[in-house]
Amino acid sequence: MTEKATTVNDLLKNAQELRAQVGGDFHEKVVEGIFTEAAQIADRSVTRAGEQPRFDLDRWIDRIVTDKRWGFVLMILLFTLVLWITIIGANYPSQFLSSILLDKVHPWLKAGAAAIGMPWWLDGLLIDGMYMATAWVVSVMLPPMAIFFPLFTLLEDFGYLPRVAFNLDALFRRSGAHGKQALSMMMGFGCNAAGVVATRIIDSPRERLIAIITNNFALCNGRWPTQILIATVFIGGLVPAHLAGLISAASVVGVALLGVGFTFAVSWFLSRTMLRGEVSTFSLELPPYRPPRIWQTIYTSLIDRTIYVLWRAIVFAMPAGAAIWLVANVNIASVSIAEHIINFLNPFGLLIGLNGVILLAYIVAIPANEIVIPTVLMLTVLVTGMDAGAGRGVMFDMQAGSDILNLFTAGGWTLLTAVNLMLFSLVHNPCSTTIYTIYKETGSVKWTTVAAVLPLVMGFVLTFFVTQIWQIVAAVL
Amino acid sequence: MIEKTTDKQQTKEKPSTDIRIMDSSGCEGCPAHNRANLLKLGVDMEDWDFVVALAGNPNTGKSTVFNALTGLRQHTGNWPGKTVTRAEGGFEFGEARYKMVDLPGTYSLLATSLDEQVARNFILFGQPDVTVVVVDASRLERNLNLALQVMEITDRVVICLNLIDEAKRHGLEVDERRLARDLGVPVVPTSARYNQGLDELLNAIHEVAIGEVKPKPRRVKSHSPMLKAAVERLESQVLELYPNLPNSRWVALRLLDGDEDIIRSIRNGELGELITLDELSAEQRKELTPEVV
Secondary structure, eight states, rough: HHHHHHHHHHHHHHHHHHHHOOTTHHHHHHHHHHHHHHHHHHHEEEEESSSOOOOHHHHHHHHTOOHHHHHHHHHHHHHHHHHHHHHHHHHHHHHHHHHHIIIHHHHHHHHHHHHTTTOOOHIIIIIIIIIHHHHHIIIIHHHHHHHHHHHHHHHHTTTTTHHHHHHHHHHHTTTTSTTTHHHHHHTTOOOOHHHHHHHGGGHHHHHHHHHHHHHSSSSOTTTTHHHHHHHHIIIGGGSOOOHHHHHHHHHHHHHHHHHHHHHHHHHHHHHHTTTTTOOOOOOOOOOOOOOOOHHHHHHHHHHIIIIHHHHHHHHHHHHHHHHHHHHHHOOEETEEEEHHHHHHHHHHHHHHTOOOHHHHHHHHHHHHHGGHHHHHHHHHHHTTTTSSSSTTOOOOOOTTTHHHHHHHHHTOHHHHHHHHHHHHHHSOOHHHHHHHHHHHHHOOOOOOEEEEEEHHHHHHHHHHHHHHHHHHHHHOO | OOOOOOGGOOOOHHHHHHHOOOOOSHHHHHHHHHHHTTTEEOOOOOSEEEEEEESSSSTTTHHHHHHHOOOOOOOOOSTTTTOOOOEEEEEEEETTEEEEEEOOOOSSSSSSHHHHHHHHHHHHHOOEEEEEEEGGGGHHHHHHHHHHHHHOOOOOOEEEEEOOHHHTTTTTEEHEEEEEEETTTTEEEEGGGTBHHHHHHHHHHHHHHHHOOOOOOOOOOOOOOHHHHHHHHHHHHHHHHHOOOOTTHHHHHHHHTTTTHHHHHTTTHHHHEEEEEEEEOOOHHHHHHHOOO
């Protein structure tokens, strides 16, 4: 054993000596050797058939989409178009689903439960709590997801996203971050946990940490539906009907771009304070444009993303629905637990232009952002005591649009609340899955805490200032 | 427990110039026939006879090949860096069960980024029975850099010359026979997106796995004489220490380059364990396969 150990040491020592002999450019020589060899082999087996086509379509498209000015304009227009199609298209299936799940199935389940003599609390817990939370998730979230994800995946399949990364690269470098962060951010637009894992493509630990901490500013799957719904109900309602879809889409794009802006700002801040260092360079290969295989893309994005996210939402919504029903129906001193909590959170909530209901919903929704809207709706019904035949603490039947607006208005919501909710949805702590992923990737409690707490504090500060300024302006006007 | 008896069987060694992609003797040898027998196992796999690693530059369609063979639907996307972790799946072909590992796309195996380490450590320590290098036919030169590096580590390489449709579109013609002769390993032209050439690819993987085809990969020769001498000296020492190491030259090169990862694996004996791996059963080997990241 000892004999072998000395041989190992000999080998390593010898290697070190030889390394000194061959000189510092050894690595370059090896790489050069490989390159030369590869070039020779490739040269022998590749033949160029005839003349190159004079018109190169790929290069022509690239010149436009990566143009210094028009690249950005085109990017914003494309994303607005995608969201506009989503908002317009989601309305009808959403109404259809809620009319089935909420108008028909819910009364039918209630009648069934009554027929078999189910005790009221079990009936409430199962049907008014768990079933209704799930039904909300399906009818509010499924339609936008089923349209948005395939469209986004088509853009991805076509090869557009690396061009976006190319466009953003200069900005990332200027904020002291790695250009590849653009790619992990793109992944974050799907799921932040996936985005955090994707930062592995960044070599430098410093730049990787920046990318991990700021990934949360990319709006994820779970938050797009919140943005789309609130924008449709409140912002779309401000303008004439024929403009509503476009304006709502534009406001969601605005929030997403604000997220990108925060990514730059926080990267810049981190790279000048906690994570100082040099920017490393890299080469980004712009892949050729490939005609998307439309049906296959739609199929896989439905299966992979839509069903996946929906399933995750349902898994978290069912216990959350039960929990919400319980806190809404168990009373302490003749007031339900939920109302106690909401009343406790209300002063702080109102200070930052939100309310106790929203804050409680964000606590409930730590495992999954997907259930924020269902929770908010359920709690608002409870607080306003709105009774639509389904009783207190129950999410009752409503269709996307004006009914939700009426409910929110009754809950004391204003345009300011909606704007702040959209902002807070963008800037708050990551979901628990993402936090856990950050911990696994960094292995550091410190950086996990920074990544979780920093956006939350930022969210509070941001909504506080928006509220104060809004109120001052409103008072002056 | 299935012993890897097949590759110990004495098979007639074919000269490396004669790499045949398929054996077209009647229906049995016809790829279409075999393709019908391809059983996509997805992730549902208890035991496997052979491990196949899938390497390649970013955005060459590794995940598409992976999905086509395993029946999984790992998300593919037209951008580099899609697969940062390892994805695993399985398929059954020619009465053997294969486990396929989709490695992250990398340009080289020299540098130290995490994804390159994942890929390299798997090829080195995971000791796959076959490593398929997916190369982009329209960017052959750059893609061969990686293929040559993989071929330094392992002999059992199959080149999947993917995206031939795109190469054609750009007016490029690749002579795959010439390429196979130059590289000394089987080369299979495919267009995985349109399901072309996958039967031949399966056959090539199978033939290398069972030892029917023994690739004789070309090693990079164009080093200066001084370099060569240093590498040779170090290699003989490596061989003295690990007589059965299949990639002694590569290890010597890495040591000369001061590769921290390799130095560490020599210090902690991880590299020493490798040599004995061949004699272990599949089950034992599975336990030893490092959980990368």
